[in-house]
Amino acid sequence: FSPLVRGKFGRPYHFYPVVSSTNDVAKELARQGAPEGALVVAEEQTGGRGRLGRAWHSPPGGLWFSLVLRPPVSPAATQSLPVLLSLAVTDGVAAFPLPSVEVKWPNDIVYQGKKVGGILVELGAEAEAVHFVVAGIGLNVNITSFPAPLEKTATSLQKIAGEALSRPQLLSAILAAAERYYSCWCREGFAPFREDYERRLCLLGREVEICCGGSVARGTVAGVDAEGRLVLVSPDGTKRRFVGGEVTFKQK
Ligand code: BT5
Structure with a gap:
């Protein structure tokens, strides 16, 4: 085709x-x-x-x-x-x-x-x-x-x-x-x-785990930034940005 x-x-x-x-x-x-x-x-x-x-x-x-x-x-x-x-x-x-x-x-x-x-x-x-x-x-x-x-x-x-x-x-x-x-x-x-x-992001506001380069971070997805990086808010309120990784929904 x-x-x-x-x-x-x-x-x-x-x-x-x-x-x-x-x-x-x-x-x-x-x-x-x-x-x-x-x-x-x-x-x-x-x-x-x-x-x-x-x-x-x-x-x-x-x-x-x-x-x-x-x-x-x-x-x-x-x-x-x-x-x-x-x-x-x-x-x-x-x-x-x-x-x-x-x-x-x-x-x-x-x-x-x-x-x-x-x-x-x-x-x-x-x-x-x-x-x-x-x-x-x-x-x-x-x-x-x-x-x-x-x-x-x-x-x-x-x-x-x-x-x-x-x-x-x-x-x-x-x-x-x-x-x-x-x-x-x-x-x-x-x-x-x-x-x-x-x-269109299914992760927005969700609690997730992100596995990136061997380490795992947890937090709530705040969105993406101007570079397309995922912005995660940690439980202590700090914001972290990720360029790549594997996102899974956090088990309650
Ligand atoms: C991707 O990788 O999601 C990227 C897939 C890209 C495929 C295209 S097809 C045309 C071009 N030629 C190629 O050889 N590749 C590109 P990743 O995020 O790593 O997800 C891979 C995982 O998705 C696998 O480990 C499986 O768990 C799952 N998976 C494999 N085949 C699938 C399918 N057809 N549908 C849904 N999940 C699949």
Whole structure:
């Protein structure tokens, strides 16, 4: 299938019935000079990846794709890209008559606490210069069942809607939103998206635990800052900001 492309996100377009990981294909294309907006889509991934080398279940029926980006920013500034793109994904989903999905900082799309999609941003950078970014997005679209380990934690848009969705239409809507958000982000950073993001954040005001680089912090989520970092208020009232990590709801 192919999306309707109006801007530069989606050109050139590469479709594969099966690949190991669309991120790996896109990285290779980026190293060979692929322009910003180049898109790799696969019907199925045999080695789909999440963060920290975790496996990403990618059977036929989902939307598994990677975009090549060449943002004129420092490597540190790319930390808010997954956050920004998760917002664009919820916009794309909102083009369908579905109950709204939420974002779970930093890179998840969720519905009623279950994961519908995730984002994996990988950098080609050296000596403080970003050569390229590969933004991989995985969305469970027309998937009706999950293997046992994911059964309780994952869901799909088809399960939410009660019917299959048009993937080319969804992909087109996500690409359009992503391109619009990204061009603003390149000029102004994450700050203009803060409020919108917090409105769709399933964590706001919740007590959470965040696991980051081997240490665990607890607190209440106050929101995100102008850099897309999660702001946590500790029990003693101090504010801490996190650039990445694993957030879980605190057991009462
Ligand atoms: C992510 O990682 O959520 C990023 C997923 C990015 C996938 C896209 S697909 C296109 C591109 N090509 C790739 O190879 N990757 C990108 P993380 O936050 O680390 O979450 C990974 C965890 O989510 C796993 O350990 C599982 O628990 C769970 N999981 C795996 N597959 C899932 C699925 N299809 N739906 C929901 N949860 C899943």
